[in-house]
Amino acid sequence: MRIVITGGFGFLGRQVADALLTTRTFRGAPIGRLVLADRAVPSGPSSDRPAADPLVDIVRGDVIDRLDELFARPVDVLIHLASAVSAECEADFDLGMSANVDTTRAVLEAARAQSAAGGPTPRMLFSSSVAVYGSDPALPLPPVVSEATLPTPRSSYGVQKLVCEQLIADYTRRGFVDGRVARLMTVSVRPGKPNAAASGFLSGIIREPLAGLPATCPVRPDLRVALASPRRTVEGILRIAEAERGAGPGFLDGGLPVNLPALTVSVADMLDTLRRVAGDAVADRVTIAPDPGVEAIVGSWPADFDNARATALGLEPDPDVASVVRQYVADHADAVVADAAAARADRPMPID
Incomplete structure (x- = not known):
């Protein structure tokens, strides 16, 4: 099994990679290769996990420019975390559209081409955001929000995430990918330096x-505000990625996104x-x-x-x-x- 994580050296990417390297399995099957793709990759010799793990391959550069390399061998699972963040998308519209919408569309097309050529249909996890919701003056949000609540984003970042959700839903409906969407709450506390979110x-x-x-x-x-710790966020990403489709506790019921708890x-x-x-x-x-x-x-x-939908997944x-x-x-x-x-x-x- 070959798993690709875009944004693999971002904070969440490293956390997800570390979790997979701890078990070395996905849905109980052994992981053959774990590919971490990111434009910012630690340089020089490193003993830091996950970069030094023998199971890991590293692809450096913008994802949209490295798709041929990422899909040079079959991709079984794609965890798409690469993204421009909220404040920088508001400050630079073109950056947000390129990094979020254009890159996600290109990733979906590469996955579709793999399926069309007789390869495996990739299971794709997309990290969306609570920012897809917003309180429109004409359509105020209900007191409690669920996945059935109409998203009316009030930022470019939220709009871009919602566009990607809808693309993934349609590619999944058409059988090009097996898509699933985790809507992330604000992750706190993140370590390191402040980012542009x-x-x-x-x-x-x-x-x-x-x-x-x-x-x-x-x-x-x-x-x-709605928060989730890093550990709970990583747990949610992997649980949704691994879940089988079907009805009942532990199954991914329907095609709607899942709001993380x-x-x-x-x-x-x-x-x-x-x-x-x-x-x-x-x-x-x-x-x-x-x-x-x-x-x-x-x-x-x-x-x-x-949180009922997330609770059903444990x-x-x-x-x-x-x-x-x-x-x-x-x-x-x-x-x-x-x-x-x-x-x-x-x-x-x-x-x-």
């Missing part, structure tokens, strides 16, 4: 203070939890400075979700913000400074 502050207001750095919160504290919290909840578990000195590193542009994008996304949301913080410091303890040591996973953290 409008929702990036939802990691930054936890990550930076724990690292001894100042952070800016560009939205009002009462704004409610959401932990609904306010930004104030996040800041209060940081203060409770890491102390005043850490929490005081966050400054509230609303940015109307960021607030317009993030505030257009729903916060309350019906997926559950994170229980609370404290568990999300614990996960971050357990996985990235070297990024937490001494005055935030109370937040470390190996020491008790107060919950109430």
Whole structure:
């Protein structure tokens, strides 16, 4: 079995690859090769997993320019994570259209050509986003959103993700691919440096203070958001990718996308939890400075979700913000400074 991950060296790509390399199987079958495709690939000798794993092949460059190489041998599973993110798509329309819509269409055409030539029909997992939803003044969102809610995105990124969802649905209907779509909540807490996502502050207001750095919160504290930790997000991606089609618990019922389970919290909840578990000195590193542009994008996304479809696949949301913080410091303890040591996973953290 040959599996290709686009965006394979992005944060989620590496996490998904690491999960697959831990089991070395997909749906119980051994993985023959795991191909990580990305334009940003670690250079020089590396012992860092997954790059150094003997099961891994690396394809460097823009995905749209490397499709011949990716499909030079049959692709059984394609996990398409490569994407431009929300704020950069709003700032640069052409970038978003090229990186999101054009690249996804090209990937679908390569998969279709493989099927037409008598090769396997690829199973394709596409990472979409909660940004496909938006509150249109004429069509306000219901109090609780499900996959049956009409998507009315209010950002270019959301529109681009929705276009890709519909393309995958039609290619699947026509039998060109076996497509499935995971709509991701905002992933928090992401490690490393801030990215250009409008929702990036939802990691930054936890990550930076724990690292001894100042952070800016560009939205009002009462704004409610839908979050998922990295572990729950990776679990959801792989569960949806592996699920068989059919009715009943554990099966992928119908062709609708699956909203990954959401932990609904306010930004104030996040800041209060940081203060409770890491102390005043850490929490005081966050400054509230609303940015109307960021607030317009993030505030257009729903916060309350019906998780029934994900639950049927055995997926559950994170229980609370404290568990999300614990996960971050357990996985990235070297990024937490001494005055935030109370937040470390190996020491008790107060919950109430």
